[in-house]
Amino acid sequence: MIQFTPSKRMTQMQSSSTLEVLQKAEALRRTGKDVIDLGPGEPDFNTPDNVKQAAHRAIDENFTRYTPAAGTAELKQAICEYLFRQTGTRYSSSEVIASAGGKQTIFNAIVTLVDIGDEVLIPSPYWVTFPEVVIFAGATPVYIDTEPNAFKLTAEMVAEKLTPKTRLLIINSPNNPSGRIIDKTEFEQIVRLAAGRGIYVLSDECYYKFTYPPHEPFSAASLPEELRRYVLISGSLSKTYAMTGWRIGYALGRSEWIAEMVKLQSHSTSNPTSIAQKAAIEALTGQQDSIEMMLAEYGRRREYLISALNQIEGLECVLPEGAFYAFPSIKNLLNGKIKTSADFAQYLLDEAYVAVTPGSAFGTEGYIRISYATSLETLKKGVERIAECCHKLLYQ
Ligand SMILES: Cc1ncc(COP(=O)(O)O)c(C=O)c1O
Known part of the structure; x- marks a missing residue:
């Protein structure tokens, strides 16, 4: 039999470690185990009824x-109106594209901008897809370690990593997995620094709506015009409207960049699903109360979870300011046998049937990501089991 050999490009790509967690948990569940899955970054809420009806x-x-x-004129207008309501900035029809989820948007954005040999700055911890797409595009990811500053990216950190090869900086605020946000003034300084060197910025704002008081959402769309020319905003309806399966994301930015993305999309997936586009228009223009409801619920879970985690001996967790993830340090619990975050995650799954994502998946060792996009009851059960495991690791 002739052996199948994938392209060199594909041999460099890792499969998504967050999806791997999901698969491991699912496999255990099929054997009848009571698995607590704190892995997925997916709202546990249903898509709002008005959105479902629009699809019908x-x-x-x-x-x-x-x-x-690039999506229907009606959807593009709905996206622009939505951004205008949030930020007061108007984008025109040639400055927007709708895609099959934020993931496709980000893929399109990177592949249409970077060349072989370019460097792309990625603050770590990062969302798993960023470096994979950068490598796929033939560019080199250059990581900016934000851990020493409690995961807060600063312009100074960015400045240290700039080289003549830097083409793009990717920022994601609120951040997956740390939940940290880049404050408004720092955000502007970062973009000003990049723009001053002709470096583009991809601002992944898929958790834009999920920030907890006193923090407020900040979009790159609010930046002055001369800075916005260097920024491409990537948004998604997945988390905002509990629409992960519908696959609708969008990008806003200068028309030349968007035109290249449309060209690429026209030869890959063509348009996002027509039915999902109608649903998305309803989501963006219809009643918005589901967002408030979800945010309030995530807020309650965050209050409980972070304080419960910090009460567990060996764990330390900074307060996430947005998104729906906790990112506690497990460094005090590592030992001769459990040496890495992946070992720790495996230990939790084997010992207590709790699925979490190891920090190494996000480029930051010594941490785990716990998603609180799950019911308070499930979280409480999960925390109890994690506490027992931590106790065992320290005292057995
Ligand atoms: C930081 C970040 N960006 C983008 C996405 C893409 O989401 P989608 O493709 O469902 O729009 C995700 C999903 O988990 C994410 O966490």
Whole structure:
């Protein structure tokens, strides 16, 4: 039999470690184990009814054909209006593209900008997909370790990593996995620094709506025009409207960059699903109370979870300011046998059937990511089991 050999490009790509956690947990569950899954970055809420109804209507009205590759004019307008309501900045139709989720947006953005040999700055911890796409595009990820500053990215940290090869900086605030946000003034300084050197910035704002008081959402769309020319905003309806399976994301930025993204998309997936586009219009323009409800619930879970984690001997967790993840340090619990965050995550799964994601998946060793996009009851059960495991590690 002839052996299948994938392209060199694919041999360099790792499969998504967050999805791996999901698969491991699922495999255990199939054997009848009571698994507590704190792995997925997916809202446990249902898509709001008004959004679902819009999709039903789209099918009934046979809105089931190809649309323009960048999305319908109506959806693009809804995205621009949404951004205008949030930030007071108007983007035009040629400055927006809708894609099959934020993931496709980010893929399009990176692949259309960077060349072989370029460097792309990625603050760590980072969302797993960023470096994989950068490597796929033939560029080199250059990491900025934010751990020494409690995961807060600063312009100074960025400045230290700039070289003549730097082409792009990726920022993600609120951050997955740390939950930290970049404060408004620092955000502006970072972009000013990049723009001053002709470096582009990809601002992944998929958790934009999920910030906890006193923190407020900040979008790069609020930056002055001369800075916005260097920024591409990536957004997603996945988390904001509990629409992960619908696959709708979008990008906003200068029209030349967007045009290249449309070209690429037209030859890969074409348009995002016509039905999901109708649902997305309803999500963006219809009643918005589901966001408030979800945010309030995430807020309650955050209060409980962070204080409960900090009461467990050996764990230390900074307060996330946004998103729905806790990122506690497990450094005090590592020993001769459990040496890494991956060992620790495996130990939790084997001993207590609790699934979490190791920090190494996000480029930061010595931490685990716990998602609180799950019910308070499940969180409490999970925390009890984690506490027992930590106790065993310290005293057995
Ligand atoms: C930081 C970040 N960006 C982008 C995405 C992409 O989400 P989607 O492709 O569902 O829009 C995710 C999903 O987990 C994420 O955590």
